[in-house]
Amino acid sequence: MNDFRQRLRLTCAATLAALLAACGGGDGKAPPVSDRQAASLATTVSSSAGLTLPLEVLGDGSPARPVIAEAQLSLPTDKLGSAAQLWFQCHRCGFYSAPEFEATSTLPTKIKASVRILGGDGDDSNAPWIDVTDANVKLADDERLHGGINGGFYTTRITLPLDAAAKARLVALPRTNRIQFRFNGTDGESNGYRILNLQLQDGGAAQVDSTVVQRFDPLSERGVTGIAAADVAAGKALWYAQGKLAKSTIVSRKLQAACASCHAEDARDLQYFNYSNNSIVQRSRFHGLSETEGKQIAAFIRSSLQNVAYVDKARPWNPPYQPGPGLDCDTAECATRWAAGAGLEAVLNTPAQAVNALFGKPINAPLALTQADIDKVMNPNATMNVRETAIAMQFPDWNAWLPTIHPLDVWPTQADGSGFVNGIQHPTNGWQNPNGRYLALIEWFNKNKNPNGNMADWSHLIPDLRVQINAMMTFTGWDAYTFLGGGRGNHIADNGTFGAQLGAAHLKSLASTATMAAGKPGAFTTNAFIERSVASMLHWNAIKQWELAQQYSLEGNQTWFIGDKDQATGKWKGRGEAHGWPFNTVSLFFLAPHMVYQEDKNAAGNITREWYTAWEADNIVASYYRSNQWYQLQMTVNPGGQSDWVNYPMDWPYLTEFDKYVAIKVGSDTPAAAALQDSHYVRLLQARIKSAQYVNNDIPLYDPNQPDLFANRGRYGRGQTLKHLTVANFLDNANRDGVAPSNYRFLDGLQPGLYLKVVNGAIQQFNTLYAQQPISAWRRCDPNNTQLGEPENFAGFRYCLDQAKTPLGVYSNGSYYMTSNALYQTPTEQTEQYGIWKATQLGAEPARLKVWSDWAAAAWQ
Incomplete structure (x- = not known):
């Protein structure tokens, strides 16, 4: 594997006890040991010759082994006195998941990222680490007003004003300025972040450094030259191995889930979204594997998925299906673009742009x-293409789709054989087995492929087969939801204890008093564990739908799968759009916190918490934004088939109401807030137009x-x-x-x-x-x-x-x-x-x- 390129970041050495203290834990205080020593072990990822982005600040997640990554920025002599702030764009600089609840070797980290400006070479002991928090940095208005660093945005634009001491450390060419980023440790779920863009700016936000920026090319890691067959075989075994992974660096309990459980079965999501070899290795280390084992998994992925198309916009930080012009097409080659989305650059910034x-x-x-322009769009007889209509909303990134706890570890197999793998007997609704339903879908699609070999062409299906697969896909989603019991806001079985309650009880049995005491108040109640189990199932369901859509090219003409067989003529009457998912069932819509939450009530039976999950009580605007994201994303991917069941999987009033709720939460007290509120109301207008078209049936x-x-x-x-x-x-x-x-x-x-x-x-x-x-x-x-x-x-x-x-x-x-x-x-x-x-x-x-x-x-x- 000598030729198999690895872009690995060096981490703080665990064997050096003094250095462990030096790396610190994100408290913003100067470590007691020389940070120059720590920096010497960090990868220098740029020089006067240029800066390669993204800067991956990824590691195994241990708070005892923070990761330091360094960039170097060049300042022309005539710009040295102009530098007033450091600006950077960060993918996942915050923590967004439910708090860890199990016994840990080290308490979860509360502040994820820190940064410091070292300037030129010299004594670094007086260069303090600055924690990336809402209090310490300035966020772009959109991010700030939607919950801040830990809010609704997974990629944030951050400005750090330079104090007099930081300015004094800056140097001009030919010397370069060292900027260091530190990942302080995991919250129990995350193992780092990425710096996507980096600049020194003047007071007017104009770039003053002259650094040449290069972008890492994922194609450089897609080759198979030099990959050993033994490594591929070992990587494959590791990818599918159950009982091998630790939950995290700080929770050593072994998971029933394998790598393949939370991702697409064959790992195509990691290949499609161009996760780097380094990111695959570091995530493997996060789950208790060695660096060598992580490299073997990367070797397996690269060698087995050569047929997965390369899409330039497909990146871990670019939100899947982010709307923008040019995503629709009719050829097999360009049809692969849609899942990648139009990129973060397609997210609009003003209400005028949105209109x-x-x-x-x-x-x-x-x-x-x-x-005439207005009438053309506000026409119920038309079909608005929301896939290509850019909006002022950042969709969830791919990591946000993935389950943080897999159903295998929420509903482990019991002595009687019941559990997630085999299903559970519902007291009134019979045997619920969403995993079995999913496996049956794979069998059906393999059996009924088009004989012409075109995977993207399902026009050959006879009406009876269309009826059959339509029903099978519908049942799969609803089995997943019925498995949980109850419904939105009240995931309690109508008869006995079932699904979400059983999963919650299992998770709660693993909880640690010490870990919970150090976490967010209210995030470890019975209802909070019900929410965790509900989210687990619904995220798994979404990943399986994406996997099916990609594996079997199901993102084409919806009329092939959505519709009815005319009883008089025997012909198929299809409904839907030129592109879209065929799942007329429980889908992405159900990932919204508004669908996942379990309402809290007081002794009198009055509701005390609803519409947001227990761990989001301190950031309700972020929770509302997340609900709004999933609802808007559902309309983009599949708004339904202009049919019964309220055009499942959409529930239009939920979309429009959360358009308004988020707008109200943002407020209009300042010009910045008013502009964002207006942008939300543009999306409200879009939803009303699109819903009018969908009820025109x-x-x-x-x-x-x-x-x-x-x-x-x-x-x-x-x-x-x-x-x-x-x-x-x-x-x-x-x-x-x-x-x-x-x-x-x-x-x-x-x-x-x-x-x-x-x-x-x-x-x-x-x-x-x-x-x-x-x-x-x-x-x-x-x-x-x-x-x-x-x-x-x-x-x-x-x-x-x-x-x-x-x-x-x-x-x-x-x-x-x-x-x-x-x-x-x-x-x-x-x-x-x-x-x-x-x-x-x-x-x-x-x-x-x-x-x-x-x-x-x-x-x-």
């Missing part, structure tokens, strides 16, 4: 949208032959979304409590008159969806019917029209308001009366208003 992107304009062009408004209101097909179509797509949602809202400005008023600040154009678009959207439907096809609300949980005319799930209208309220100034305390509980007849009046007052286009008002007049004669 341009939404309406198909160059993102940095001056806003000059016409009514053949589902009847109401089936009078189905008396059960929950089972009635009308609940899954446009009738149920009327309250969400009413034009009143785009207008200033007025009810008994007062007037609330529209979420979209900010549009006029971007382009005068743009708000009214969007209101006109909303009226067109409403008219297309509802004004062409016969009034006689609607169910009329029955206030005495409470099947939907509350009187039908107020119910959140209603899909009816009120039997009659009542007058709007009138303020003393003569303006009108809806006679309700909240828009969500306002009867439809009130929202339509108010909307027509308010849109008229605003100056909406008369022809559109007439269609709308004629519909309302016919509905309530």
